[in-house]
Amino acid sequence: MTDSTNPSQPSDSTRTKEGLRPVTDTRLDISQPVLEVSDLHVAFPSEAGQVRAVRGVSYAVRPGEVLGIVGESGSGKSVSSMAVLGLLPESAAVTGSVKLNGRELLGLSDNEMSKIRGKDIGMVFQDPLSALTPVYSVGTQIVEALQIHQDLTKVQARERSIELLDLVGIPDPKRRVDNFPHEFSGGMRQRAMIAMAIANDPKVIIADEPTTALDVTIQAQVLEVLKKAQDVTGAAIVMITHDLGVIAGFADRVQVMYAGKPVEAGSVDEVYYSPRMPYTIGLLGSIPRLDDTERRALTPIEGNPPSMVELPKGCPFAARCPIAIDRCREVEPTLSVKEGNTHPTACHRSHELGDTLDPAAIYPVPEVPEASDLEQRPRGERATVLELDNLTKHFPLTKGAVVKRKVGVVRAVDGISLDIREGETLGLVGESGCGKTTTLLEILDLPKGQVGTVTVFGKDTRSMNRADRKTLRRDMQIVFQDPMAALDARMPIGDILAEPLKTHGWDKERIAARVPELLELVGLNPDHADRYPQEFSGGQRQRISIARALALEPKLVVLDEPVSALDVSIQAGVLNLLDELKTRLGLSYLFVAHDLSVVRHIADRIAVMYLGRIVEVGDTQSIFDAPSHPYTQALLSAVPLPDPRRERERTRILLTGDLPSPANVPSGCRFRNRCPKYLSLDEAEQLRCRDEDPASAKLADDHSAACHFAKALEVI
């Protein structure tokens, strides 16, 4: 039982078991690593030169242990795990060593490897829709996984598949086993993937971003299933993710990767509470946190990760590191335990950090602009920018190819009322499919017909003429999630910014003056106006989208998931920019996001949406400190915190199942079939939930919830 890199934490379950094990017991030596990767290198040939995707990865996992690997996209996480499985294209040059129970895997033939894949090593991938073959039923695919490695008859394998589906929490597995992947929801597909991964009792499960494409509520369910799968199989888990929150509660040890190399490794507590490498410190400082109580500027890591083709000499992080010294640009640091540190890092200055250098102070904290006069005025005294009253959008559900028959109604937006005041950010949150985007599109459409009203800057959209609408379109702008799709790749960014100005009849000189001004406003170099979108990084492109939205000096900006496609270190900069612009230009934002930590950081008020309705709305503080609707409580409790100790202590409110279809809204309270509170109510109370659609009731000055039994609960 020697584990030199892990001197701490006797509390963790694995090690407790080891401690209880009699020394003479040699049946199962669980202190031996099952999977041991050492000095793994992967390079791909490319036209620009060799892509050195992985440059010396080493780790070991023991049975029952969870190793987390974090890093930004492109840092080599996926490639290194594919290399372990021997699933890289033939062109990849792989060196180093991968040992499974002491047996070397590198260099084995495809035949030999296929006896190990799926049997000793199970794999769970991201994006569960594309990870299952569309033309075979889920059952067929699990049966296949079983029959490859076990001598089972068709009937036995089918029985076992049903058991596995049941184990991972698929309701009605007997019937569901014959469904095809497209008939499963995202969360269910991921459960099926896990069922497949554990079908043959693997010794190691490698999970590559297993929850990245999922909603937090579903993420919490899937993580729970993964834990259960581990309990059942006793496997070691290698968990790859970019989400520091997920790792904090799930992993025992963590390894941070940058530019194809681990730069810091240790127990989660060591890495999260005493990071000793500037990149890790930067990552932890750049994420907005759900448990942040005061408003602070996030500390972004400036710049972008280096190209893996022409890596500069020295430390790959040097160009972005605030404490880089000359030596950093000459010699690449190796991963080792530096003097005075408890765990290994790859940094020349680790020994100073925590000693003479304060880790919390190495990144310059950006200034939060002082709240403007407008923002300081009480809410009631500010003008209303946007007001929705009972906004409704129903789509007919039709059937039939030639003659369409109406067979139902999709209640995408089912009576929404809210308002946004000047200089205010309203965050709209909820699971995907709950109607957020439809709401935005309805607002932008300035509807005439539908039930309910949209009032923008005091004018009812129903009574507007064309000229009014045009002015309004100028005052209200939108920024989309995917900056690449939203920007025309064939236009230089200068032209992209000039386009809305031209449409609104600005003359040449004014446009020529405005474009550089806009670029500067969003922190880009005005000299780059003649470059094309693809020459910019993701974060910069999002800045261009923001600049375009601001071109006509709007008053209200609608942001649809503006940072969810960005890496955290980049996201921080964009969030800071949005915050600053709001204060400087007196903007109002309607900010749609699924990441509640981001919303907490940026929003003044929050509206929680469920199945076409707002179930709770209020100022940010009330919503996070005293969430009162059971759905809000579940949503908040599902968000993982990047704080290992708190994560271990938290108990999650797990929601069952998926969001129901808006074509089939339950009677009474629409949340009742998933409501955890409902189960704890008595018969009469339950009846009320079933029969009576709860109206929004005021709980405090700026806080209301639509639940018959709304009661504040602390969940974070």
Added chain:
Amino acid sequence: MGRYLLRKLANNLILVLLAASLSYFVAGLSLHPQSNYEGRNPPLAKSTIAKTLDDVNMNPDTPIVTRFITWADGVAHGDLGKTIDGSPVNDEVGRRIGVSTRLLLLATLVGSVGGVALGALGAIKQYKLFDRVTTLASFFILAMPTFVLALFLKLASIQFLGAGTIHFTGETDPEFAGHWDFAALGNRAEHMLLPGLTLVLIQVGLYSRYQRSTMLDVLGSDFLRTARAKGLRRRTALVKHGLRTAILPVVPLLVYNIVLLFVGATFTEKAFGWHGMGELLVNSITRNDVNATAAVSLFTAVLVLIAGILSDLMYAALDPRVRVR
């Protein structure tokens, strides 16, 4: 699904009738059957010509609508009318369908299996020698007019095997015509060799291009990676999960192409002297044979209908996502 197909069949049947009627009008108005009898030496009497044309319902002096009604009435009773020679179109078409079927059945089978296999393999070996060679060869074949390809094969067979080694004119040597015994079958096979090869090459060239590109899309897919992560060997995963999915978008193309070849193999038939449906299409027009032209058009429309249904059925059999309709 069954109801969906029935409805589609009904819809398309109407289209077939419309298309066939329209072609009759076009053929009836633009072809000049009388020119076959005019300007002969010695000249035929006007009344004789009119009589002959009346017999086959092609007299331009009869209003087109009247002619159409006569024709349509016949078609409704299973009679396609008479050719310009006065023989029944039914017999002519029946015989030629037999010829076309014999020519095409094997060739399309080999062509489509070969095309799919070659395309899939090319994708798997992208940019390797095999892929480069097959890509180049396909473009070469596709760029060559069929007639030239046929000629090329004939010349090659003469050049390398000697004149007369392979008999390639007609369906059989004259002495075997109409026979089906063992020796005749051998002779038929020999005659089939070059026209069959022509058709196979063209189809392999075309289908392999489509299959290659859809297979390339699938090769990088996540589900193929999952299949291998389960423990399937590379080749098994490629066929069972990769090709099985990549073939879907190729199926409609294959079906339409194959079915329509029954009237579209004109050049191959002409080049090798086979008297199939493709030849009839050209011959009937050059001979100003209104009824035969109309029959070929009707046949083509029916083929489109069949191809549509067949491709739907095949697609539904292969892709569970459309079955639920």
